[in-house]
Amino acid sequence: MHLTSHKIALSLLFFISTVPAFAEENTTSAKGGELTGNFAVVNKYIYRGGVENDDVALQAGLDYAFQNGVSVGYWGSTLGYDLSDENKDQGFEHDFYVAYSNEINQNWSYKVQGAAYYYQNGGTVYADNGDKRKTTAFDVLGELAYKDLTLAASVMLADASFANAGDMYLSAAYSYALPQNFMLNTSVGASIYNSSRDDDIIETKNDVAFNEARIGVSKEIANTHATASLDYVVGGKDRFDTDFDDQVVFGLNFNF
Template identity: 55%
Template sequence: MHDLSAKTIALLLTFVSLPTFADEVHPLGAGELTGSASIVNKYIYRGGVENDDVALQAGLEYAHPRGFLAGYWGSTLDYDATDDSHHSGFEHDFYLGYGRKINADWSYETKITSYVYQNGGSVYSEDRTEKRRTTGFDVSNSLNYKNLNLGLAVLLADVSYGNAGDVYLSAGYDYALPQDFTLKTAIGASIYNDHGDNAVVQTVKKSTFSEARLGLTKALGNTGVELAFDYVWGGKNRMGESFEDQTVIGLNYSF
């Protein structure tokens, strides 16, 4: 694994240390088990298409009263990370984290996530002289003020889709509307580390706008079910290739 750049380390340490000014903080609440199940017409992640067909997704999380949390999230894919002849796959995300409420308005969370692709292993260059594993790890941090969320994620190891030290910055804001509607907005940008480039992963753009989202959700009473609509403006990837704009429609159930 290549060393993180000085700039990346400074960003990460600054972000993680933001909440430490509070001597007295309060846990996020009583320990509880929560979950979700969704069906969406497509799965878009940071502007890129992970599944251009109907995707089934589900997650489960346990939050301890002292702020520790552990969870899982998974989704069907329309590709196999290591075999181009397969048109289906599955993504498994496992994470451990810690979150606290600073006061009524401010909270934060940090977590480490492992991204595991079913039947994954390694991706090889065309001449098979170089390879990268598909399983990746990142550390992500979020700082929340009321309905505003700021996020920073750093890739921790070289993988088939990125280099250690790649940074993703995001911001999102939710606004409650009448009749149980919620307006959701989000934007994301990537800063790429090219020090680990090889025949599998190459970097042309050092930084890119990744995506912007404008969405609307409608809660269906107290059923835990909501309808969701997102329009996604696509940015570019590390090669400078443009993502297409996308419309994502889904049905989500939370418990």
């Protein structure tokens, strides 16, 4: 979930027609009272346009849904960096969440979620002047879905080494069934950064930035619990005005 790792109007119009990112992208919906899980292998881990792992990443998740609409879950991934030590080229991200989802009617549904992001051996990051920030982060997410269109907004709750409290991420995702059991997946995402909390660790240059847009296809492999996917990611910028490269992401996800 490294934010250092964006064209808004035109990209939204063109791509509105991927599957949302974070654990939300790779978790499966569980029936009431049922435990579900997944294991995925991707050629690289891209999050909000930034490269979290430029090598093969292993990802896994578990979700338990209660009959009242509440669910709890975990999602994790290997990383190509260590938040607290720039000399290390590997790490691990652990995401824990609690969510509530419900259907308004046949076409409309919603979800609210609180999540904690913990990085293996992350600890604390220090600046030369003594400023310090924890690498652990917390946010809340709200989603509103109409059929296959999902609009979402998440807000950071506290300062972290890679984000300010009040940072907001907005996204739209749309999926469409294609012939031969293929699915077209598209999405676009942008951030509104809260620069009022900047310090020597975070110095925001863009208060608003288009982060990424995605277009891709996925297909369930017959007689298996696996889904193969291919996404083209159009990179934007981050709060530091870093340009993100376009990326091609291959994935194989096993559900159980």
